[in-house]
Amino acid sequence: MKTPVSVLCPAPLREDLPDVLVNALNDVTAVPDWLDAEDTLPASLVLAVTRDGLELRDHRLKKPLxxxxxxxxxxxxxxxxxxxxxxxxxxxxxxVNKARGITVLDATAGMGGDAFVLATLGCSVRMCERSPTVRAMLADGLHRARMYSAEADAELFEILSRMELVAVDSLVHLQSDFSDVPQVVYLDPMFPARKKSAEVKKDMQLFHDLVGADADADGLLEPALALASHRVVVKRPKIAPFLAGQAPGYQLEGKAGRFDIYPLKAFAETAKTD
Known part of the structure; x- marks a missing residue:
């Protein structure tokens, strides 16, 4: 079950918010008006607007996370x-070890970590995130990073230019009409947290509570396979079953997890890097 979220935005900050954040925050909560003071909040999770950007606060702990x-x-x-x-x-x-400039649709973007890595490696990444709260945080992180890097970090600015966030549910977007079909669809659906709390980092547990269980995650694989031109990649914990019960063409395993790869078409030999 998802934990409800309230938006805390003191009135003095509202006039300075860019439209991209206003639109994102309006999607987060059913509360008609954003709240001004933290002591009036009805929820244990708070998405707070500060002068340094959006931050998610968990007030269920003795020391808020x-x-x-x-x-x-x-x-x-x-x-x-x-x-x-x-x-x-x-x-x-x-x-990335086979071709340059791969186009990727990250249909489960979360906090944008994997999308950022792929953009750093030269991929063009379109991101979908179904949770309005996480999507707002991601929009804020991209906005702040672009504002900073435009003045102070040309390399970072170039990386961010290869990242696009779309405000639509992943399953809907996967079944949309594409003029630019992605070569790769990347999926990292939520997997139930392990029972022992000591084994789960607090920030990851917060993410699970916020997003809830991806009970319909199996439904992402078929449209992903229908959309991608070259391959579908599914990131899974080692203990997780195959998505939709469908075995991949091959796997890459790491210490804590694995990548299930569903190959559809080989990358062109002429696109190989050194």
């Missing part, structure tokens, strides 16, 4: 600089 999407600093920035490049499993799964 706070998380945000950040492409400039932290783990995403570290992985961009030191992540291993084309030797990464995700790069091989998508086919």
């Amino acid at each position: 706070t998380t945000r999407v950040d492409f400039v600093t932290g783990a995403k920035a570290h992985r961009r600089k030191f992540g291993g490049g084309k030797s990464q499993a995700i790069a091989k799964a998508v086919g």
Whole structure:
């Protein structure tokens, strides 16, 4: 069951919000008006608008947990600089070791981590995220990173230019008419968290509570296979069954998870990199 979310946005901040965030925040909550003070919040999860961007706050813990999407600093920035490049499993799964400029539809974008890695590797990535709250956080992270990088980091700005977020449900988008069919459809559906709380990071548990179970995740595979021109890649925990019970053409396994690859067409030999 999904945990309800309230939007906290003090009135002085509302006039400065860009339209992309206003539209994203309007999709998050059924509360008619955004709230001004935290002591009036009816929910335990709060999406707070601050001068530094959106942050999700979990007030169910003794020490509130706070998380945000950040492409400039932290783990995403570290992985961009030191992540291993084309030797990464995700790069091989998508086919970056075989072709340049691969187009990817990330139909389960989440906080944008994998999409950012793929864009760093030269892919053009369109992102879908069904949770309005997560989508708002992702839109905010992209907006802040673009504003910063336009002035201070040309390399990051170029990477972000290869990332596009669309405000539509993944299943609907997969079945849309495409003028530019993606070469790869990438799926990373939510898998139930393990029972022992010590085994689950608090921020990941928060994400599970926010998004809920992807009970209809199996329904993504068939339209993904119908849409992609070259392959479908499914990211799964090691213990997870095949999506929709359909065995992949082959797998790439890591320490904690695996990539199930459903090949449809080989990448052109002329597109190989050195």
